[in-house]
Amino acid sequence: MRLNLENFTKCFDGTPVIEGLNLTVEDGEMLALLGPSGCGKSTTLLSVCGIYRADGGRILFGGRDVSALPSQRRNVGVVFQNYALYPHLTVEENIAFPLTVQKPRPSAAEIARQVREIAELIHIDALLGRRPAQLSGGQQQRVALARALVRKPDVLLLDEPLANLDAKLRLEMRSEIRRIQLETGITAILVTHDQVEAMSMCDRVAIMDKGEILQIDSPTQMYRSPANRFVAGFLGNPPITFLEGRTGPEGRFSMEAGLTLPLPSHLRGMPSGRPIALGLRPEHFGHGGQGQATGRVTFVEPQGREMLFDVQAAPGVTLRSIQPTRDDVSIGDEVTWKVDADRMLAFDAEGRRL
Amino acid sequence: MSSFADPIVDGARRARPVRPRRAPVSRLGLILMAPALLLLTLFFFLPVALTGVFAFTDLSTSTGIGRGDYVVTPTLLRQLGDKGLSDTDAEAVARSSVTVDAAGLARARAAGVDDRFLDEIERRFMGRDYEAPAGFVRDLRGLRTAPRRPRDLKSAAALFETSVLNQRFATSQALAAQLEAMAPEIAPAVRARIVEASFTGARFTTENFRTLATQKETARLVGNTFLYVGATLSLFNVGLGLFLAVVLFYMPKGASSLFSTLWLLPRITPVVLYAVMWKWFTWEGGFLPILADQVGLPSFNYMKGSVVTAWATMITLNGFIGASFGLILFSGALRAIPLQQLWASEVDGASRWQQVRRIILPQMRWPILFVTAYQTLSLLSSYEQIWLTTNGGPGRTTSVWALEAFKTALSNYTGNLEYGMGAAMALVLVVVGLALSLIYLRLFKFSELVGRPKIEI
Numbered sequence: 001m002r003l004n005l006e007n008f009t010k011c012f013d014g015t016p017v018i019e020g021l022n023l024t025v026e027d028g029e030m031l032a033l034l035g036p037s038g039c040g041k042s043t044t045l046l047s048v049c050g051i052y053r054a055d056g057g058r059i060l061f062g063g064r065d066v067s068a069l070p071s072q073r074r075n076v077g078v079v080f081q082n083y084a085l086y087p088h089l090t091v092e093e094n095i096a097f098p099l100t101v102q103k104p105r106p107s108a109a110e111i112a113r114q115v116r117e118i119a120e121l122i123h124i125d126a127l128l129g130r131r132p133a134q135l136s137g138g139q140q141q142r143v144a145l146a147r148a149l150v151r152k153p154d155v156l157l158l159d160e161p162l163a164n165l166d167a168k169l170r171l172e173m174r175s176e177i178r179r180i181q182l183e184t185g186i187t188a189i190l191v192t193h194d195q196v197e198a199m200s201m202c203d204r205v206a207i208m209d210k211g212e213i214l215q216i217d218s219p220t221q222m223y224r225s226p227a228n229r230f231v232a233g234f235l236g237n238p239p240i241t242f243l244e245g246r247t248g249p250e251g252r253f254s255m256e257a258g259l260t261l262p263l264p265s266h267l268r269g270m271p272s273g274r275p276i277a278l279g280l281r282p283e284h285f286g287h288g289g290q291g292q293a294t295g296r297v298t299f300v301e302p303q304g305r306e307m308l309f310d311v312q313a314a315p316g317v318t319l320r321s322i323q324p325t326r327d328d329v330s331i332g333d334e335v336t337w338k339v340d341a342d343r344m345l346a347f348d349a350e351g352r353r354l
Numbered sequence: 355m356s357s358f359a360d361p362i363v364d365g366a367r368r369a370r371p372v373r374p375r376r377a378p379v380s381r382l383g384l385i386l387m388a389p390a391l392l393l394l395t396l397f398f399f400l401p402v403a404l405t406g407v408f409a410f411t412d413l414s415t416s417t418g419i420g421r422g423d424y425v426v427t428p429t430l431l432r433q434l435g436d437k438g439l440s441d442t443d444a445e446a447v448a449r450s451s452v453t454v455d456a457a458g459l460a461r462a463r464a465a466g467v468d469d470r471f472l473d474e475i476e477r478r479f480m481g482r483d484y485e486a487p488a489g490f491v492r493d494l495r496g497l498r499t500a501p502r503r504p505r506d507l508k509s510a511a512a513l514f515e516t517s518v519l520n521q522r523f524a525t526s527q528a529l530a531a532q533l534e535a536m537a538p539e540i541a542p543a544v545r546a547r548i549v550e551a552s553f554t555g556a557r558f559t560t561e562n563f564r565t566l567a568t569q570k571e572t573a574r575l576v577g578n579t580f581l582y583v584g585a586t587l588s589l590f591n592v593g594l595g596l597f598l599a600v601v602l603f604y605m606p607k608g609a610s611s612l613f614s615t616l617w618l619l620p621r622i623t624p625v626v627l628y629a630v631m632w633k634w635f636t637w638e639g640g641f642l643p644i645l646a647d648q649v650g651l652p653s654f655n656y657m658k659g660s661v662v663t664a665w666a667t668m669i670t671l672n673g674f675i676g677a678s679f680g681l682i683l684f685s686g687a688l689r690a691i692p693l694q695q696l697w698a699s700e701v702d703g704a705s706r707w708q709q710v711r712r713i714i715l716p717q718m719r720w721p722i723l724f725v726t727a728y729q730t731l732s733l734l735s736s737y738e739q740i741w742l743t744t745n746g747g748p749g750r751t752t753s754v755w756a757l758e759a760f761k762t763a764l765s766n767y768t769g770n771l772e773y774g775m776g777a778a779m780a781l782v783l784v785v786v787g788l789a790l791s792l793i794y795l796r797l798f799k800f801s802e803l804v805g806r807p808k809i810e811i
Contacts, residue, residue, distance in 0.1 A: 049701050
């Protein structure tokens with residue numbers, strides 16, 4: 001079911017934290033709300049499920065305005081960060097809970113059938129007799145997911161569902177949640193501060209900052225072509241390096257510290273003397289290109305398959321490069337590596353993409 | 355500190371046979387605990403131990419706490435008569451005889467009887483015995499120096515009488531010897547019984563418990579205590595406390611803290627003041643009766659006017675004190691439920707009532723059990739509010755075990771304070787309390803509840 005937020009506004013104690021937000025999640029799509037803590041992503045999610053009431057604008061489920069409905073009547077499924085399982089109920093009772101509070105209440109056989117069905121989908125049919133305290137974090141998460149889905153909700157909302165899991169489980173649950181979402185074809189919103197989660201699980205990613213959506217795009221497109229400096233800086237691990245400087249003559253870029261690089265080809269015609277910032281991702285330094293930079297290696301971080309190098313190209317200017325693991329470079333070495341100037345991202349003084 | 359890193363020291367230590375290390379006893383800890391231990395001994399262990407001892411005595415105001423004497427009184431003879439002492443034996447004990455001897459003369463002289471009269475008695479009747487005082491009086495009347503007034507004559511004659519009655523004997527042997535001399539026809543077994551019964555001091559006995567087990571009053575006291583504890587606990591301490599906690603939980607923060615403070619007032623008000631306020635509230639001319647009068651309801655002293663209103667008053671005023679305890683405890687427990695759980699239940703479609711009934715209340719099991727257990731014990735032993743208000747009235751209809759124990763031992767109108775009986779009643783309370791504690795601990799798997807792990811987060 002298609003989900004729309006139109007001019008959605010939310011205030012706390014009279015101060016607006018989100019103002020005039022517009023968002024559309026297509027039917028069957030999984031969208032990530034990605035942003036740093038306090039950016040308003042959880043507030044948006046809690047407003048969609050009705051725990052917070054919108055202070056302005058409309059929330060539409062498939063064209064139906066639900067802004068005035070209490071959460072009980074919105075038919076949404078929510079998975080909370082701490083799973084919020086009911087500790088006094090067994091797994092089966094937990095999953096059955098949304099069905100048992102329905103009016104009219106379905107028959108016991110019908111409830112049992114639906115619980116079993118969803119438990120099989122989520123691979124927890126062996127755990128039905130246990131209590132939440134007897135489950136591992138990953139199992140608790142699956143139960144929470146089953147409970148959210150058993151009522152066949154219009155929208156599935158996931159609030160940092162992987163934040164409390166260890167790294168290996170997180171990897172496993174990432175694909176599990178995506179599998180279940182695809183199998184059920186449910187419209188879903190994932191709230192997360194983890195870019196990897198957002199990019200790997202979702203069809204589209206909406207980056208939020210200070211209550212505003214800065215860009216909505218597919219993960220690849222957003223990484224390749226961020227709309228502004230915040231998005232460019234937020235996506236990418238290890239993060240992008242920003243170089244502050246001015247345009248120079250002959251399509252070059254120079255920094256006060258002394259480093260000069262060629263501008264990306266589409267900006268070569270820019271008049272000189274303009275203040276701009278170039279963003280250089282680590283994978284575009286040391287892998288070929290027209291430009292080059294020379295400097296001393298100040299730090300080497302082996303990561304197994306790859307190695308991360310910090311290169312001081314000028315006083316106070318550190319470029320970062322990620323390359324397949326190599327043994328011929330160590331701290332203190334002087335290196336001259338290529339810079340892929342065409343793939344550098346340029347931003348104006350206000351942080352807009354050029 | 356010795357260095358653990360030193361390999362030589364370490365090696366030397368290992369070479370010696372290993373001795374089990376004693377748990378270190380901190381002297382400072384003992385010193386710090388000493389005042390508490392002392393106070394605990396003085397004001398808890400000692401009173402409990404003494405209660406245990408007193409419970410098996412018939413200690414009362416009339417026995418006193420000193421050493422007792424052996425006295426046969428007419429009252430005692432009557433009581434023994436009720437228990438099967440024959441009339442002839444009783445008469446034999448009460449019998450008095452007259453002997454003219456040096457001791458009698460000395461008594462008479464000390465009492466100020468005319469010396470010439472006494473000299474004549476000594477000359478004429480010295481060494482004579484009379485079975486009954488009447489004969490002696492007749493003989494005295496014949497004397498020349500006898501007093502003119504019959505009353506003086508009789509009182510002088512009485513000084514020569516000897517009787518067991520109303521004489522204090524320090525030991526049982528002394529009384530037994532005197533009894534044997536005065537009434538040799540009484541069988542030794544009967545005599546022993548009389549001597550035994552004549553002791554005025556406290557005795558060790560299980561009579562208190564026998565009385566408690568057999569008297570009719572006990573059943574009513576137990577019933578009252580059950581009703582009082584049960585009703586106060588279920589209606590107020592748990593019922594009202596839980597209701598208020600849940601209602602306040604859903605109220606805005608400012609209002610909820612104001613109301614919780616208001617509900618604390620009955621607990622922080624000094625108990626006497628609180629009792630007096632309830633009197634003003636319920637007595638004729640008080641707030642409630644006046645209000646009832648205005649509305650046309652029966653208006654009288656609700657606190658003591660009828661059994662039903664007395665019970666209602668007593669339970670309510672005790673319940674208001676206890677409700678705040680539950681309120682605070684339940685509020686804390688409610689706040690410990692993660693907010694997301696409540697959100698989740700709302701999103702799952704649960705109404706307010708379903709949320710309370712299906713999510714909140716089941717998780718309140720432990721605090722409810724705790725309040726029940728704790729308040730049962732404290733209600734069982736509390737009596738001061740009842741004492742200060744209905745005082746067990748009207749009649750003794752609202753009296754409970756603890757109040758009755760207190761009155762028996764320490765405060766009653768007749769002035770005969772039965773310490774032994776009161777201690778026995780208190781001991782029953784202690785035993786019941788201990789038994790209940792053990793049952794609560796066992797039945798509700800206290801350790802398991804306390805140690806139950808929270809959801810893994």
